[in-house]
Amino acid sequence: MTYVVTENCIACKYTDCVEVCPVDCFYEGENTLVIHPDECIDCGVCEPECPADAIRPDTEPDMEKWVEFNRKYAELWPVIITKKDQLPDAEDRDGEEGKMEKYFSEAPGEGG
Numbered sequence: 001m002t003y004v005v006t007e008n009c010i011a012c013k014y015t016d017c018v019e020v021c022p023v024d025c026f027y028e029g030e031n032t033l034v035i036h037p038d039e040c041i042d043c044g045v046c047e048p049e050c051p052a053d054a055i056r057p058d059t060e061p062d063m064e065k066w067v068e069f070n071r072k073y074a075e076l077w078p079v080i081i082t083k084k085d086q087l088p089d090a091e092d093r094d095g096e097e098g099k100m101e102k103y104f105s106e107a108p109g110e111g112g
Helices: 016-020 064-074 099-103
Strands: 003-005 026-028 033-035 055-057
Touching: 003 064, 033 064
Parallel strands: none
Antiparallel strands: 003 033, 003 055, 026 033
């Protein structure tokens, strides 16, 4: 099992999760985070830290696409280990439908 970041992180990018991760397996894009599924040790400490409820175990239904999404971008983006401010519209975007199509950016974040 692994944990993955799902669509609700897009355009919110809360980073509360990165500071509790014991293996530093979060990677930062311009407007979302991902977890490297091969580095995640399945401890689950990140899941309750996410204010947007965007971190889910891969054992839930229809998570295969998110495992691959997380793997792809974890290979491209820089690791993030320090909490940062969420994106300016995070509270307004939390729970919004269709965030992948509307907001997702493949650009890397700053890391940190």
